[in-house]
Amino acid sequence: MKKITDKKKLVLYGCSGLGVNMLNMIMGSYLVSALQTGGFAAEDIGLWTYLDKDLIIPAIWIFIGFFAKALDGLVDLPFATFADKLKTGFGRRKTGILIGYIPMMISFILFLVTPFQPGSIGNDIASTIWFGVLLCAFYTFYTLTMLTYYATFSEVCQNEKDLAFLSNTKSICDVVYMSLVYALFPVFVNVIGLNVRNVSLIFFPLVLTMLIPFFVLKENPEEQGEVRVLTLKSALSVSFKNKAFIYWMSTSFVTTIGLQLFLGGINELFSNTDLNMTIVMASSFAPVPFTIMLYNHFVKKKGLGFSYRYVLTIFACGMAVMLACLGISNLDVLLPKISGSLPAFVLTSLEAIMNNSSTILLVISLVGGVAISFSLGAFFSVSYMVPSRLAQNELGRSGKGVASMLFAVQGLFEGIAAGIATGVILTSLKWADQIWLLPIIAIVCCIIAFCMSFAFSDEVAFMGKEESTAVEVGTESV
Numbered sequence: 001m002k003k004i005t006d007k008k009k010l011v012l013y014g015c016s017g018l019g020v021n022m023l024n025m026i027m028g029s030y031l032v033s034a035l036q037t038g039g040f041a042a043e044d045i046g047l048w049t050y051l052d053k054d055l056i057i058p059a060i061w062i063f064i065g066f067f068a069k070a071l072d073g074l075v076d077l078p079f080a081t082f083a084d085k086l087k088t089g090f091g092r093r094k095t096g097i098l099i100g101y102i103p104m105m106i107s108f109i110l111f112l113v114t115p116f117q118p119g120s121i122g123n124d125i126a127s128t129i130w131f132g133v134l135l136c137a138f139y140t141f142y143t144l145t146m147l148t149y150y151a152t153f154s155e156v157c158q159n160e161k162d163l164a165f166l167s168n169t170k171s172i173c174d175v176v177y178m179s180l181v182y183a184l185f186p187v188f189v190n191v192i193g194l195n196v197r198n199v200s201l202i203f204f205p206l207v208l209t210m211l212i213p214f215f216v217l218k219e220n221p222e223e224q225g226e227v228r229v230l231t232l233k234s235a236l237s238v239s240f241k242n243k244a245f246i247y248w249m250s251t252s253f254v255t256t257i258g259l260q261l262f263l264g265g266i267n268e269l270f271s272n273t274d275l276n277m278t279i280v281m282a283s284s285f286a287p288v289p290f291t292i293m294l295y296n297h298f299v300k301k302k303g304l305g306f307s308y309r310y311v312l313t314i315f316a317c318g319m320a321v322m323l324a325c326l327g328i329s330n331l332d333v334l335l336p337k338i339s340g341s342l343p344a345f346v347l348t349s350l351e352a353i354m355n356n357s358s359t360i361l362l363v364i365s366l367v368g369g370v371a372i373s374f375s376l377g378a379f380f381s382v383s384y385m386v387p388s389r390l391a392q393n394e395l396g397r398s399g400k401g402v403a404s405m406l407f408a409v410q411g412l413f414e415g416i417a418a419g420i421a422t423g424v425i426l427t428s429l430k431w432a433d434q435i436w437l438l439p440i441i442a443i444v445c446c447i448i449a450f451c452m453s454f455a456f457s458d459e460v461a462f463m464g465k466e467e468s469t470a471v472e473v474g475t476e477s478v
Contacts, residue, residue: 002218003158010162013216014169017149019206020101022177023108024142026200027135028264028422029181031111032065034196035131038430039268047189048196048267053118056128058431064132065423072139072415077408079144093152094214100144101210107137108204112197143411149213150407154388154395156217163392164296164464167385171292171378177206178376182266186278238394239409244457245390249413251452252383255312256417257425258445259379261438262319262372264422268435269322273329273361280362280369295378305461308382309453315375316446319439321368326436328361383410389463 004010030048035055037045046052056064082096090098111134116127157163180203188199240246262269270280298307387406394406429435 002156004156004216005158005162007165009216010157010166011169012212013156014166015173016210016212016216017146017170018173018177019209020104020142020145021174022181022203023104023207025177025181025263026185026203027108027111027138028260028418029266030185030196031200032135032422033264033267033430035061036427036430038433039265039271039435041271044271047193048271050114050195050197051118055114055116055118055124056131057124058427060125060128061132062424062427064128064135065427066419067423068132068135068139069419069423070416071136072143072411072418074412074415075140075143077405077412079147079408082144091217093148093155094217096148097145097210097213100141100146100148104138104141104145105204105207107134107141110134111138112200139415145210147407147411149210150387152213152217154391157388163388164299164385167388168292168296174376175292175373178373180206183278186270190278239405242390242394242406244459245387245406245409247455247457248386248460249410251449251456252410253413253417254445254452255379255449256414257421258319258442258449259315259376260414260418260421261425261445262442264418264426265429265435265438268430269326269438272435273325273365280365292374292378295374299464300466303462303465304382304386305453305456307378307464308456309450311375311378311382312446312450312453314371315379316443316450318368318371318375319442319446321364321371323436323439323443325361325365325368326439383414386460386463390459393459 004013033039034049036058037049037052037054038058040048079096111131114127115130116123118124118127153163153166157166185199185203188194188202189196194202295307295311298310387410391406425441426438429437
């Protein structure tokens with residue numbers, strides 16, 4: 001693989017996954033939620049769901065939703081070996097991307113189709129199976145596409161500085177597509193009045209950004225045998241014996257549950273407040289490039305371990321703000337129920353907040369939005385950097401190419417975590433109409449991951465740190 005040394009080309013390459021990642025976020029944040037009416041305010045159901053009715057059976061979907069996300073992680077493992085072993089004149093990485101790219105787009109389009117009308121138990125079961133199969137297909141081919149793309153990060157970068165630059169570029173692109181999904185998408189729904197399915201089609205053409213690798217990557221088929229490609233069993237063995245990586249993934253697993261729960265339920269959270277999702281998310285995403293610069297400053301000075309704890313703290317604060325917004329938005333319902341047990345000064349303060357709730361909500365939501373968006377950008381950046389860097393370390397130590405497998409194992413952990421978050425927890429909260437518990441669960445996940453992060457190995461804890469204490473390529477994992 002020819003190294004990319006031109007910074008402009010690295011920026012362009014970092015933009016490749018923007019459209020595909022955006023489709024994945026639309027699927028997880030909007031389309032899956034649109035299959036159920038639960039969790040939405042009555043006035044939002046018509047626009048934010050497919051047919052203003054439940055199209056799935058929640059008791060069955062809990063298992064299907066979990067399986068789809070878990071499958072997203074499980075297929076990473078054979079796909080990693082498949083992508084590494086490909087030998088084609090077109091280039092193994094470009095071929096791997098192409099094999100996943102086309103079926104992924106087809107399954108996304110079919111997910112917007114409703115062949116079974118709700119109303120009978122037979123149709124409801126058939127509809128549940130239809131969307132379950134398509135969801136599994138989408139995640140499977142999305143995984144192959146992005147896994148192959150991410151595996152090239154350690155192959156196209158010639159040093160850690162370039163790898164960090166590419167990871168940060170990719171995280172900024174993540175901010176762009178998150179802004180589109182969370183700020184602009186609701187404009188088409190709430191302001192223009194388009195149904196969630198129609199808006200998904202409007203954003204669909206951005207998936208063409210994934211064509212960039214076909215023009216930027218320079219693969220020499222004769223060089224495909226130079227890196228020692230492992231069998232699935234051997235690559236798994238190398239990956240799971242890397243204690244630094246596995247402990248990192250265990251911590252990330254807990255974080256991912258809270259993160260995916262928020263991403264999957266953000267629409268319902270805003271639906272139950274008096275906040276305009278477009279205004280809040282657009283305003284909060286605007287300063288993200290500067291907050292990522294701040295995060296990078298912490299990484300360079302303190303290393304990844306300290307910076308990760310910093311980000312977890314910020315995200316937990318953002319979830320606390322969202323919980324406060326839910327409480328303020330529903331004070332008119334809650335206050336009569338609890339007024340008899342409150343001291344007079346507390347009751348007076350709450351009444352004052354309720355009377356000025358619009359202004360107060362806007363101010364605190366913008367603060368919380370900045371915290372959340374900053375955290376999201378950092379979370380995505382670190383998920384690219386850690387496996388890529390550890391893969392470089394392993395290649396330097398043993399000559400074993402495990403870049404795809406490390407991303408695959410990361411995908412396995414994250415897939416199971418996302419399945420628990422969106423397939424089990426979120427579906428259950430919507431079914432029971434208890435969406436207010438979502439930010440509390442996310443905060444608990446942050447606290448657990450925060451405590452776990454103190455046991456990171458030096459190879460992870462000091463990753464990115466510029467001082468001499470940073471672990472260099474080729475050192476042993478702890």
